[in-house]
Amino acid sequence: MGLNLVMIGPPGAGKGTQAEQIARARGIPKISTGDILREAVQNDTEVGRRAQAIMSRGELVNDDVMIGIVRERLSRTDTADGFVLDGFPRTVGQASALDEIVAGRGPLIVVEIVVPEAELVRRLTTRMVCEACGANADAEGARTGTCQRCGARLVQRSDDNESVIRERLKIYQRQTRPLVEYYQASPTFRSVNGAQTPDRVRAALLSAVLSTDSGATKGVQR
Numbered sequence: 001m002g003l004n005l006v007m008i009g010p011p012g013a014g015k016g017t018q019a020e021q022i023a024r025a026r027g028i029p030k031i032s033t034g035d036i037l038r039e040a041v042q043n044d045t046e047v048g049r050r051a052q053a054i055m056s057r058g059e060l061v062n063d064d065v066m067i068g069i070v071r072e073r074l075s076r077t078d079t080a081d082g083f084v085l086d087g088f089p090r091t092v093g094q095a096s097a098l099d100e101i102v103a104g105r106g107p108l109i110v111v112e113i114v115v116p117e118a119e120l121v122r123r124l125t126t127r128m129v130c131e132a133c134g135a136n137a138d139a140e141g142a143r144t145g146t147c148q149r150c151g152a153r154l155v156q157r158s159d160d161n162e163s164v165i166r167e168r169l170k171i172y173q174r175q176t177r178p179l180v181e182y183y184q185a186s187p188t189f190r191s192v193n194g195a196q197t198p199d200r201v202r203a204a205l206l207s208a209v210l211s212t213d214s215g216a217t218k219g220v221q222r
């Protein structure tokens with residue numbers, strides 16, 4: 001049984017940043033439903049065409065579509081040793097579908113990243129991403145205006161303007177925050193303070209994972 005990690009947190013909390021690092025360190029896939037949808041939009045697939053308008057308003061794509069995407073992704077063999085889910089589940093309906101999808105695969109470790117709203121708005125209004133590969137810009141990338149990973153141009157994400165950010169935050173409170181209640185009783189639910197440097201958040205996240213029985217027995221490396 002591997003590490004089955006779910007990251008929950010509002011827009012800008014650092015889910016993607018942390019998910020990528022922990023997935024790389026463990027050699028397991030990071031499954032980001034936002035990235036999957038943006039790729040579908042870029043490739044002009046049917047899902048992408050339907051999702052584009054919803055995403056640009058900051059609303060949520062329908063549960064059935066999202067559950068179908070994640071069910072298919074988790075059926076692939078590269079998830080046998082675990083996975084890091086970033087941005088899914090986002091509704092109680094998605095969470096109960098996930099429980100059914102992963103039944104028999106070992107416990108889900110669910111970590112909520114908590115960050116004050118003013119800091120979320122600051123991060124998202126200043127974030128730059130690569131227009132080709134979607135990576136967040138680091139300080140060096142932001143200085144040069146090009147992606148540190150692939151060299152393409154940096155742009156603002158289309159849902160990172162202030163009115164859409166406010167809507168995303170509202171929808172998080174209304175539709176996703178109830179998941180904390182859904183998971184709270186679970187012995188493998190943890191909250192971490194996301195309003196610290198990325199390295200400190202990473203350390204807090206790793207000790208949260210280790211503090212669950214399943215994290216400890218899997219020997220998660222720092």
Ligand code: AP5
Nearest residue numbers: 011012013014015016017033034055060061087123127198
């Ligand atoms: P998604 O792409 O998941 O967006 P989101 O949840 O709004 O979150 P973000 O990606 O904006 O933030 P993040 O928490 O990943 O933070 P990051 O690490 O980038 O979803 C987009 C849309 O797709 C949704 O609105 C919805 O329409 C649709 N969708 C996706 N999944 C869905 C689902 N399951 N159901 C229905 N619809 C779905 O960090 C943000 C910035 O802060 C970066 O610049 C980063 O460098 C910086 N940063 C990170 N950590 C720190 C730190 N510790 N200190 C300072 N800066 C930091």
Ligand code: MG
Nearest residue numbers: 015016017034
């Ligand atoms: Mg993200």
